[in-house]
Amino acid sequence: MANDIYAQAQALADRTVDFRRVLHRRPEIGLQLPGTQQAVLDELADLGLSVRTGESTTSVVAVLEGASDGPTVLLRGDMDALPLNEDNGLGFASEIDGAMHACGHDTHVAMLAGAARLLTDRRGELSGRVVFMFQPGEEGFHGARYMLEEGLLDVTGDRPVGAFALHTTSTFASGTINTRPGPLMAAADVLRVRVHGRGGHASAPHQAGDPIPVAAQIVLGLQAMITRRISIFDPAVVTIAHITAGTTDNVIPAVVDMEGTIRTLSAATRTDVHTHIQQIADGIAAAYGMRAEVEIEPGYPVTVNDASFAGTVDTIAAELLGAERVTPMTSPLMGSEDWSYVLEEVPGAMAFLGACPP
Numbered sequence: 001m002a003n004d005i006y007a008q009a010q011a012l013a014d015r016t017v018d019f020r021r022v023l024h025r026r027p028e029i030g031l032q033l034p035g036t037q038q039a040v041l042d043e044l045a046d047l048g049l050s051v052r053t054g055e056s057t058t059s060v061v062a063v064l065e066g067a068s069d070g071p072t073v074l075l076r077g078d079m080d081a082l083p084l085n086e087d088n089g090l091g092f093a094s095e096i097d098g099a100m101h102a103c104g105h106d107t108h109v110a111m112l113a114g115a116a117r118l119l120t121d122r123r124g125e126l127s128g129r130v131v132f133m134f135q136p137g138e139e140g141f142h143g144a145r146y147m148l149e150e151g152l153l154d155v156t157g158d159r160p161v162g163a164f165a166l167h168t169t170s171t172f173a174s175g176t177i178n179t180r181p182g183p184l185m186a187a188a189d190v191l192r193v194r195v196h197g198r199g200g201h202a203s204a205p206h207q208a209g210d211p212i213p214v215a216a217q218i219v220l221g222l223q224a225m226i227t228r229r230i231s232i233f234d235p236a237v238v239t240i241a242h243i244t245a246g247t248t249d250n251v252i253p254a255v256v257d258m259e260g261t262i263r264t265l266s267a268a269t270r271t272d273v274h275t276h277i278q279q280i281a282d283g284i285a286a287a288y289g290m291r292a293e294v295e296i297e298p299g300y301p302v303t304v305n306d307a308s309f310a311g312t313v314d315t316i317a318a319e320l321l322g323a324e325r326v327t328p329m330t331s332p333l334m335g336s337e338d339w340s341y342v343l344e345e346v347p348g349a350m351a352f353l354g355a356c357p358p
Contacts, residue, residue: 002319008121012114019043020110021092027081027099027106031057031137031146036079036109040134043113047120049132052155057146060134061155064119070128072156074163074346076339077112078105078138104168104355109134111166129156137338142300144338153345162309163348165339172327172354177317179351180329181307186263187270188336190297191238193218193281197290199254208252212245214288215256219243221280229276236273237263237334263334265302303340306347313351327354 019039028036037058044051049062081101086094094100101107116132133152137143153159172178195215200208222238230236240260246253262277264270278294285292318326329352339350 005118006320008118009114012117015117016110016114019113020106023079023106023109024092024101025095027094027096027101028079029081029083029099029139031080031141031143033058033079033136036136037134040079040109040113044116044132047116049116049120054136054147055150057136057143059136059143059147059150060132061147061152062116062132062134063156064116064123064126064130064132066126066128066130067124068127070126071161072129072131072158074131074133074153074160074342074348075112075115076133076135076144076163076165076342077108078135078143079109080105080136080139080141080143082139103139105138107168107355108166129158131155131160133342140299142338142341144341148341148345152342160346160348162306162312163342163346164309164313165342165348165350166353167337167350168355169352170354170356171333172352172356174354174357175321176325176327176354177313177321177351178327178329178354179305179310179313179349180332181305181310183265183302183332184305184329184350185303185332185337185340186237186265186334187267187302187340188299189262189270189274190299191240191258191260191262191277192295192297193240193258193277194293195256195258195281195285195290196293197252197254197256197288200252202250202252205252209288209290210252211256211290212253214285214290214292215243215245215258217284218281218292219258221284222277225273225276225280230269230273234266234269236265236269237261238273238277262296263336265332267302270302300336300338301340301344303337303350304343305349306343309347309349310351313349317351 040060052061084100086100135143195211197211198209242259245256281292
C-alpha cells in the first residue's frame, strides 16, 4: 500500500506545485486572507467534501467522510504570509508589495489540498473521517486559537483522536522527515521593561537618576538568572533585543525602554521565568532608587508532541520514503508555533519536512 500511496502522490505533484505557485504569487498576511481562502475553496470544489468557512477569520475546514465508521483525524496547513518584499527574479514571485510566502505556508496549503485529493480518491478504504484545517494567522495572530473557539474540534460531532501538521524548513536536508516526542518547539512571550529614573545633565549624574546603567544591570541580571535559577535540563532563553533611551549626548534620560523575547520548553519553567524577571527588574531598580515596569505579553504555548503519535509519523515516513530519510531530532527548536494550541486539546504531532537542497 505504501508504494501505491507514494505513486499516487507523485502523480499529483505537478498539480500541487502549480497550486503552490498560484498561492505564492498572491500572498496575504494575518487573519483575513480572502484571496487565499477562495483559492482553497476552488481547489477543493470538485472533491465532494463538507466545507465550512470561518466567522472571525478566513479559515476553511473541510471534512472527508470515509466509507465506514471510525475515528476522526485532523490534518493542518497554515495559509498566511510574512510582511517581506520578494526580490529573487522567480517567475512565480510575489506580486504583492510588502508580502511574501517566506515561511513555506503556501507549500503547506498546497500539500494539504493534495492530501485531500489523494484521500478522497481512496475514500472507499477509509474508516472514519479526516478534517482538513486550512488556517490563517499563524505568524503571530493566534489563528489556531480562533479556529478552536469556533468549534474546529467538534465539526464532525466526534473529536479527533489525533492531529498532524507538517512544516517545511531549510534547516534540514531536502526530503527528510524530522520530529521528536515531547517538546518540539518553545513557548514564546514578548518582554517589555521600562526603567524610570530622573533626567538631568550628563555632567552631573549625581543630581539625576540615570536609568541607563540600571537597565544594563537588569539585562545582565536576566542572563545570570537563566544560568543560576533555571535548570539546564528544562532550559529557557531570555534575549533583550531592543533598547531605546535618550535624545542626545549630554542629557541623562528619564526612562529606558527595553524589549525582548522569552523562550521556554515547559509551562512550569515559563511561569518561573516570568516571576524571576519581575523580581530582578524590581530589585535592581529599587537598589538605585528607581522603579521598573515589567510587561509580559503571552505568546504561543510550548508545542508538545505526543510520543505515540510522533512514533507513528516516523514509522509511516519510513514506510513511504525509506528509513534513511527519517531523522529523529535530538533537541527541540526554540521557535514557536500556534499548532501548540491544537496539541493542548488533542494528542498529535508536528514534523518538519526538510527543504534544504544538497
